[in-house]
Amino acid sequence: MSSSLVTGKTRIEQMHMQGIVKRFPGVMAVNQVDFDVRAEAGRGEVHALLGENGAGKSTLMKLLYGLHRPDQGTITLNGQPTVIRSPQVAIRLGIGMIHQHFMLVPSLTVAENIALGMKSSRGALLDLARVRGRVRELSERYHLKVDPDVPVWQLAVGEQQRVEILRALYKDAALLILDEPTAVLTPGEVDDLFRVLDQMRQDGHLLVFISHKLHEVLTISDRITVLRDGQRVDTLPAKTATRLMLAQMMVGRPVVLEYDRPAVARGERRLLLDGVSALSDRGTPGLIDVALELYAGEIVGTAGVSGNGQHELAQVIAGLRPTTGGTITLNGQDVTHKSAAHLHKLGLAYIPEERMIDGVVRDFTVAENFVLHDHTRKPFAQGGVFLNFRAIAAAARTAIRDYEIKTPGTDTPIKRLSGGNIQKVILARELARRPQVLIAAQPTRGVDIGATEYIHHRLLDERAKGTAILLISEDLDEILALSDRILVMYEGRIVGQMPRDGVDVRHLGALMAGAK
Amino acid sequence: MRLACTVNRPSVRAFFLRVTDNFPYGVAFAAAFAAASVLLVALSASPFAAIGAMAQGAFGSENATAETLVKATPILFVAVGICIAFRGGVTNIGGEGQMIMGALASVTVALAMPTAPGPITVTLSLMAGLVAGGLYGGLAGLLKAYFSVNEILSTIMLNQVAVQIMNFLLNGPLLDPTEIGTNAIAKTARIAESAELPRLSLPLPGGIADMFGTAELFGRTRLHWGLLLAVVLAVVTYVLLWRTTIGYRIRAVGQNERAARYAGISIPRNVILSMLLAGGFAGLGGAVQVLGLQYRLQTDGSPTGFTANAGFNGIVAALFGGLNPLGAIPASAFFGGLLVGAQKMQRDLGIPASLITAINGLIVMFVVSAQYFVRRRLKRRAFAPSEPVEAPSALTHTPAPAEGNP
Amino acid sequence: QDDVFRVAAVAPSATNDLAFSQSMFDALTAIDEAMGDAFEFTFQEGTFVVDDAAVALRDWAASGEYDLIIAHGSQYGAILEELAPEFPDTSFAWGTDVNTFGLENVYAYTAAAEEGGFINGTIAAALSESGVIGVVGPIEVGDAKLYVDGFVSGATMMNPDASVLVTYIQSFADVPLATEAAEAHIANGADILTGTAQMVVGPIAVATENELRWFGTQSSQAELAAASGVTFQVYKWEVVLNAIIANIGDGVLGGESFVIDLENGGLVMEVSEALDEETAALVNEIVETVSAGIVSGEIVVLPEDPMATPEAGS
């Protein structure tokens, strides 16, 4: 099954980046970095790149894919110095990339996305039938199920990921860069992905794998390179590495990977959902008859494969999605059909899943984003009309200090911050008002170890203070590490509920996969 | 032209950089001038005489300067409104129609109360202009917010509708009673003198007065209080957009609807509000044209006959001003000068009006292209010296006080 | 002050619009030719933005260099009413209108466009086989309205059963719309077209293409309407301008209103040279007799109050 994939493109035996430097305004994103991937005896390699947010991983790989030009340094392919001027050139050379932020056109179908930028076999006419056929073939071979005729915006994140991989396979990339491909996948999906990657490695593909999850890196890679602040810390064989060692290299200090969860007395009931239903964006039932209780001082984790209603659940509770049935009670008050602003006043806080889209206004400053909800409240506004910048900046400065947010200042547009730091701003904002109930959706997706550790500690602190927390995550480790109780969602329903202690992980996985 | 508002500590260097940053605009003018010269020479006119006439016509005398500012006034009103609309994510192309509706309402009010004390009439007439323009703009906002009717389409169409409403009213109910039975052009009666927005002049202190040979600046020109009103409005709007919760919400909706919704900010309400304000300001611009300049409303059947294209020029001025109401002030003055100066060029040198229109187009294109080079310079400068840079940290940098700057 | 008589004029459209603006430009050119060095003029065309005219007029008036400043367009009257009192020593003229605002330094001038309209109407009715005539007008003001009213009156006098279709397209400049308005008239049976304002180039082309007859006004359109044109009422503003120039020479700066008409030679009926002999004879005969009738007062062009029939023809 493997040989048919190699369609005669020059195989890349070896790729070597030497002394690479890349500056951005005010940032040395990549500083004198050497990096290489090589095949041996027809077998490829998985070379993992590790590093905190902003370490320069994506930038280094974008240089390889022709999205940026290096300021210094050389790239050699099979010993030949090569200038990669644009993605077009990279693609021609057999380099593919799956981006951290997916590079898909939402309004186009899967097949159209894959056909994009490729020569059509029918000349000036699209050959979607052929693309479709080939996609079916590939998706069968690699167990990557997607319907080629569905527009991409209708796909859940995990499915979009599959489209990206299919596209790379379709284009027969000899060297494939995967920038945080697992950030959005469930454990089962990660296993599937690793099977694909392993198969590709057998076929002689070279793979660069970026992830924040150390156990994944240790599982799949042959070699590991750690970056910190744009510089290479070390490159080592995966066999000799340990999680603790890697974490320390990345962060530059010892890290705690397991948390204490001191017992907290469960308080009164804060949130009650009774028979709640809602539609998904596609107009299909997204949430069906969901019942849920949340008590003060507990973290309830919601596990499930992406696209099983977690998104709708969070939005419904936050007042951002109309319900089609059932009641929601917050602190004893019926809040069904109440607006987001109203719920917020009653002490609900929400960390949204898509932080760049829902959580912040990109062009606003850090300070302005800090008062997204509370801009009309004292002390941030006088008389509800005039903004008090002194107070806003002071509050933002406090948050920056308390949450160790890396930013040039409070008046920096938030889009200039790294993802982890933006997430910290959101967390700081939501926690600053001492919420009674906190909905945290994917709070550490794409966030580095240091920041993840920090966010987890904060959530546990909140729990200790008596906040009721609903944690929605596709990262099972996170759920297991933080939760007091665990819910499992499948096809819009809550299909299982269990206390954290003594949980059977295999049983949990089966529930997530829809087993009765 | 974009106001560089981000410099916190003014210094000689910063000032110098700001001057050199605008260097490409100088080049753009030179290039536009060169391109225009080709045309001028082809028509056997001297390019230097032409630019001289232009400058003289725009700022060469007290009267020329006043005319430039008179021209700039309605442009500024519209531009300030456009800053709100565009910041709020609404592309308002309806300045023309909104001006007309404002003018119609204000002239109606002014004519309805011929004997009332001046300040009352003026205030009520201005209010009427504000409200009528606002409602007309708000209509497009409403259509967008609740019926998903694209505002570019609706405002373009509503401009034409407004003209026809004006034609109808001026030929009928609002027609000057002394004109009934004549064939004169359709216009309203003249408003009472007490209803006029006063002319604006600056008393000059003795020494300077001697220098200019006149005791007050702009004393014998058409400059009127509308200019002051527009500038005040620009400042107020700046405060509104960047210092108040209202502006905060409008900008949040304009830049990220989903985040705004998540923050509990109502999208339809803010879309309509930005259109109400944008339309209202354009309407005020129309009212000011009537009360301060023309003293009546008249139609030749076209929108431009009354608005002089201010509804469109206001968009360009707002964009040139970086969608900042304060930036719109110099941008509007620049446009006023361009339009008034160009007319002088025609009068003095007999250059055809069409060439002047074409040259104005060239200047707009060249100047807007120059922004590319300005941005590139700014970006280059943002690159730190070549040594490796520490990741910026909150601990090493004392955050500057938050500035409500764009 | 030297001996040169200097005139400055502002007009809404181009000097070669085959219509209103051209009529003034032609008149000034004719005077310039006649008076030679003793006459100079400056012309600002394309001033469709009314307020731009205010700037020009003020600039000229303030310069003190001009003996006469002309605001050629009824939309400029309101400006003059405000401006003229500020410059009492400068003479202004404007048209088409009759109102001098009671000012001593303002002349007004207008055209009895209904007279040529009437003649055109009678000829049109005489030549029409279908009895249906189409008129494309701009907006219902000024000489445009007079012309159309006169035309309707003439046509119905000649043939009481004639049906005159009148469309005002609410614009002086919209050629595509004027073109289609003419097409609509043809579809409704019109075999003769007329119209006024600068957008008539469209209807003229339609008439030519459909081999129909065209009647024009304001300027001679003989060149464009070579094949279709029958008669054109041509404005000769020289008549007014010469009178004003003479007045100013006598120290009278204004206060009077002038009309160009058939009688004083300010309106001239031009007959197309492309007509066949028989038609030409008929047309010339009507022009002569009706002109004479109008001049002598035997024919009343607009019997009733012109405002009483706003929508003619139906």
Place this chain on the structure above:
Amino acid sequence: MIENILTASVFASTIRLATPYIFAALGETFAQRSGVLNLGVDGIMLMGAFCGYYAVYLSGSLVLGVAAALVIGLILGLVSAFISVTLKAEQGISGIGMYLFGLGMSELLFQRLVGTPQSVNGFPRLAFPLLTDLPIIGQVLFNHHLLVYVAFALVPIGAFILNRTPFGLMIRAVGQNPEAADAMGVNVVRVRYTTVCIGGMLAGLAGASLSIAQINVFQQNLTSGLGFIAVALVYFGRWRPTGILIGSLLFSFVNALQLQIGSIGIDIPSEFAVMAPYVITIIALIFASKRLEKPTALTRPFERGE
């Protein structure tokens, strides 16, 4: 009554009136689908109208006329693309600059090269054997000049290109997510140049359809703002060629109807008749489908690695 109003000629007139809108709006659709707003359509139309007219005026050749209109449209399209794609200028402003340039330049050239309006022999109305003689249908459908048929034929062709060809796929991708298209090896800049040039050429043709087919005369500001209505119709048609066809026909139909009503002397104030097409277009949109397909990258310049 109604048979006096809804005559065959009203429908024929609708089709004629719609022609320039279809050309211009279709071209603008291509530009906008790739993410470029070209507000200078009216200026390019005027230049196309003049150049087409002048070529015919000089040579008498309609082929040269069409070619001249296409060439000037292409040149001005290139200039627009250079400003908005390469120099990444604010598209709203640069378009207004282009409009003013076209408005002034076309008139200037006309005054210097031609002088007073003179008609040319433009495209004749075609007569199809049998078809043209059909009652009603013949007059409505088979009695137009060639460019009318070209415009209507371009609607399915445009739709086909956008939906069924790799080039159309690139256009759609570039307008929705230029970063993704770029990452997939699509040359974003080239696609945008191409579409803006297509837009320019079709705008030029739209102008020529007036000056050498419909009206056969040139005059200053011949289009009287028709190009801006065309831009509005792109929004009406929700960036789909069929939508644009419907919008152009609706707008033109109401216009033809109001002219007919005026012509037969039905007594409604002409101001209301003239405003009818604008009002009805808005009302139609209120009731139209709410699905938004706006190219999300519209007016957003593309810069790699931003």
